[in-house]
Amino acid sequence: MRLMSKRKLSETVGWSESGGRRWINYFNDYIPHIKKGNSVLYNESSIDVLKIIKQLSESGLTQKEIHHLIREKGIPKDISEISQITKNVNSNLNDIPLSRDIMIPFLQVISDKKSYTSSYINEELTKIFKLTEEQRTRSYENSKDSIFITRIRQVRYGLKKSNYIEEISQSIYQITQSGLSLLNDNQNEIQEEIEDMEEVKDPFEVMTEQFNDIRKELAKSIIQKIKKAHWKKLEYIIVELLVAMGYGDGKITGKTNDGGIDGIIKEDKLGLDNIYLQAKRWDNSIGRELVQSFSGALDDMGAKKGVFITTSHFTKNAIEYAERLQSKKIVLIDGETLAKLMIDYDIGVSVKEKFIIKKIDFSYFDEE
Template identity: 50%
Template sequence: MNLLVKEKYLTKTKMSELVGWSEANGRRWVKYFKEYIPTIKYNNKELYTSESLQIVKLLKNFSNEGFTMLEIKDILKKEGIQKVKKNAMEIKSKYEKNESNKSYNENIADTIPSNRNLLIPFLQMIQDGNSYSAHEITEKLVHFLNLTEDQRLMRYENKSDSILLSRIRSVRYSLKKEGYVEEISKLTYKITSEGIGLLNDTQREIENEINELEKVVDPLTVVNEKIEELKNELSDNLLKQLMNVHWKKFEDIVVDLLTAMGYGDGEVTQRSNDGGLDGIIKEDKLGLENIYVQAKKWASNKSVGREVVQSFSGALDAKGARKGVFITTSYFTEGAKNYAHRLESKKIILIDGKELSKLMIDYNVGVEINNTIVLKGIDFDYFKDE
């Protein structure tokens, strides 16, 4: 393979950068989903194609929607990668409806163990001195504390992070920083002699140390919280910007977004005679499978009701179409959502203003990179003997 050909391919580092992941995080995801990500060999190195990049972007999008790595892999096994690539929004909607953890429930959230109540159980799970992966420790904690599936999967309100996993990560950081556990390889941990000593202390000494451990704050948590704040602020500003554009430009933006999401070649329909349809996404080169788009630039306080979605459904029938995406800058009523959900002969995905702005950020439509922050960690593989 000559240099010119090689430059068409991506390293794992470059692919992670393009997706918006740190190198370590990208490596973790690529390794976990390696059977779904195409590679080529060059000088005994693995390189990645544009198709690899699209699949990794797809995985990140599912992650941004709150799906865990385990959930995503389960979906890929059930549906197949090609189907997920072609019908990502439909499949996400399908699995979200069956996941109770997607909706915040204060009563369930209140029953999830606090950081304080996880510190000593965490050490107890690894007190035998063996090394355990982060996932293994989590599984042991869930079993030891007899947690339900709802407690395990419940997420923070308006966030994609699992409450339990977030707290376990925080506890793990505190114990590691104070020398009670050590990270012997990437996300693999072992109790130290200090950790064993803490478990053997008196209850009063343990309580005093727990008080000190609770004061330890993971700086990465602070950074992530600030990034989330900035992303929410950008989302709000982006939605305001959308409200100021001409409706014709809005239709162009919607088609650009769906095209950027990998749904095929998109085009805006004829302005004067669109039959209630604003855009067409051709899923294949011959246009055998089309997704029709309705775009409504409405004020944020003006809801899209059932009758409007029903009219869109009728326009799809006139085209003999089975797939539609209705996008608005406002919001949908419960009646509209229920109507779309109950459809059997076709599938209509509803995207409101909040989701629209977040998708634009995720797929770099109407936004640009101002700053890039790179957080580095130890490359444990580098220190291994050959």
């Protein structure tokens, strides 16, 4: 098997050493590599993966967008899959300016050397690119962040890091002499600088992405532990979780029949309003039949509230059935949601380390 250095890998896929090195480092977790002593070496599989990443980049996607795609869907297998992905993504993103297209207009908005708030700059950029309200507020899949505002933030950090703008007060920016000089450079020099700034990553965003990755891995580990534990452990977990979430006092019922109740949460001291629980430590999906059986058990108890928790997931029919119920409310919690709730409410986890991120207090430096 032919092994190669990072420099050789960059050259093989058609990137310069410095450009390729940045992309390889950023996607290190997804590019196959071999550690040999103190060296990191790459093989043919590494070439295939990096070529795919390069093609995605050339389609107009940023590093962050490519990373999001790969993290959610994995590495595309072939050209047709790449084409389909870029087609789907670009249909949603192409009519919104890329970070590289925003950089110079951002500087032009504040080129009169006056100070401007970030909200003013955002509004001016919206006008420059003639974005509709839908384009301005459109968000990434599974995210509340506006695509356009996210890209402006990336640009703002890159310009600040490169000393082209200065934050003179909280969210108030002013162009620097270097920024004015950049506007006067020729097109080739501007383009080179834009390419360099595209590689600049906001450390806070990097930490956020890493934090989310750690949470996902922890959630997977939690579910694996539950599946390996005694089957009754899940019943104790769900009672403890709902108590921790503030729903009241709880207890395990000890019943074992499939249509029965595994636990009860008393929302008041007298037990006038109860939440009935059922837990299924399964690998297979939970269908409508099981949820319907749980609904029948609630009817037998005269209950109006139920929580059905599983380590696997619910079928579409099961979810739709629960949503259509009129006389009672059944909340379905799948394995992924269960693990996230356990993390949030410190059930089965402990604090490993805490990090505090601080920012400058502009008011401290203001003259009285």
